[in-house]
Amino acid sequence: MQNKTDVAASKFLGKKVDGSFFYNPSFLVAVPREDNRMQYGIYNDNLPFNGFDVWHAYEFSSMTKKGLPYTALLKLKYSCNSEFIVESKSLKLYFNSFNMSRFGENIQDGLNVCANIIKKDLTNLLKTDVEIAFLKNNTQRELIFDNFENILDYVDESKLNIDVFKETPELLETGQLNLPKEYYLFFDSLRSNCRVTHQPDFGDIFIYYKSDKHIKEESLVKYLCSFRQEYHFHEECCEMIYKRLYDLLDKNTDELFVCILYTRRGGIDICPVRWSTNCTFSGAVCLLNNTKYARRSIKQ
Numbered sequence: 206m207q208n209k210t211d212v213a214a215s216k217f218l219g220k221k222v223d224g225s226f227f228y229n230p231s232f233l234v235a236v237p238r239e240d241n242r243m244q245y246g247i248y249n250d251n252l253p254f255n256g257f258d259v260w261h262a263y264e265f266s267s268m269t270k271k272g273l274p275y276t277a278l279l280k281l282k283y284s285c286n287s288e289f290i291v292e293s294k295s296l297k298l299y300f301n302s303f304n305m306s307r308f309g310e311n312i313q314d315g316l317n318v319c320a321n322i323i324k325k326d327l328t329n330l331l332k333t334d335v336e337i338a339f340l341k342n343n344t345q346r347e348l349i350f351d352n353f354e355n356i357l358d359y360v361d362e363s364k365l366n367i368d369v370f371k372e373t374p375e376l377l378e379t380g381q382l383n384l385p386k387e388y389y390l391f392f393d394s395l396r397s398n399c400r401v402t403h404q405p406d407f408g409d410i411f412i413y414y415k416s417d418k419h420i421k422e423e424s425l426v427k428y429l430c431s432f433r434q435e436y437h438f439h440e441e442c443c444e445m446i447y448k449r450l451y452d453l454l455d456k457n458t459d460e461l462f463v464c465i466l467y468t469r470r471g472g473i474d475i476c477p478v479r480w481s482t483n484c485t486f487s488g489a490v491c492l493l494n495n496t497k498y499a500r501r502s503i504k505q
Contacts, residue, residue, distance in 0.1 A: 226305035230326045234295035237288060241441045245448045249288065253451050254461075256285035256479035258440050260296070264472035265339075267303040267319055275312045277339045281323070285479060287333035290440055297471050299326075353391040353411050359422040367427055370434040374449045378424035382417045385459075389413050390422070392429050395465065400436040408439070408467035410446070413486045416459040420450065439467050443477035451481070460484045 239249055247253065262279040269275070279300075308322075309315025320337045327335040369376060393409045410429065414420070428449070432442060447463040454461060464478040480486065 227302060228306040228322070229302040230299065232295050232298040232302060233326060233330045234292040235289035235330050236292050236438070238285075238290060238440070239288070241437065242444065245445055247444060247448055249286075252286065253456070253481070254285065254444075254447055254479040255482055255484075256443075256477065257282045258285065258290060259476045259478065260473060261469065261476070262296075262300055262473045263469060265300055265303065265319075267315060268305065268307045269309050269311060269315050270307045272307065273312065275315060277316060278341075279320075279323075280338045280340055281327065281335055283327070283331060283333050283335045285440075285444075285477075287331050289331045289333075290438065291327060291331060293438075293473060293475065294471075297473060300473075350391065350411055353389040353413075356390040356392050356422050356426055359390075360426055361423075365423065365426065367430045369427065369431045371431060372428075372435050372445065373431045374428065374452075376424055376428045376431060377449060377453060378421045379453055380419040380421060382419055385415055385417045386419070387413070387415045388420075390425070392426065395429055395432060395442075397432045397439075397442050398434070398436045400438055400441075403436060404470075406439060406467055406470075408465045411462075411464045411466070412446075412450070413462040413484075414450065414454065414460060415485075416454050418454055418459070420453060439465065439475040440477045443479055447479045458483075460486065462486045 242249065259280065259282040262281075264276060265279040266274060266276040303319060307315075308318040316339045320339060324335055324337045327337075389411075390413075391409055391411045395408045395410045397406050398404065399406060412425075429446070432446075435442070437445065443463055443465050446465075447461065450463070451461055460481055460483055462478075462480040462484050464476065466476050467474050
């Protein structure tokens, strides 16, 4: 039997849908976070993290009242405290409905009008404040991940044997250190699958933690690889990984930051980020700014 999340998400996902070139907010679908969170001991009224879901729509397009088309990079973000997420295909259909609609006396006026409309529609849908910004195409991407090191540099690949591809926290192993230490790690081969369409999703994951416990890199690689046959939304994967690592660390003193930059699909990428309330990693602040960031493989 489908849960509330699957029922809501399957309204458009995996189905042929006749879109609209004219503004149509009825395409938007809200999906509850609660169903997946409860499986991992994450409760909306006592979240073990702060965070945002950040989306980049690279191909948003509309027209002025005189029919002059304009295309811009749209960034939206909303808090992980929200009860709902917006379903990605519904958002694409919604954005496409602006394509032949006419807003504004000029391009900048049109972008301002569209931003206000989108903010209002998504805020009403998700019942939380949604921030909207249009970014210039020459916006510099944040360089906050430059000091992260490939986790495979800490692993002897010849001794690595991976055969578990369903999420398995028992794969994670820790060791004890004399003093707390900071770790900046990334893994560029994270793969999971959409929970409705079962299409693959690829992303780079960035993990920072400060602790006197050492999460052994080989075990972390094996754990991240165990997502290859999991079926979840991007936001869910980020929270699942965060919670598994969070459960290994000291909740009172240790710091944890998890961010996944997914490859864009259909002109939109989703970049969830979660961090502990005491996290001092400056990247958590940078991600709140109206700047563009993307997978390392395309960040030039």
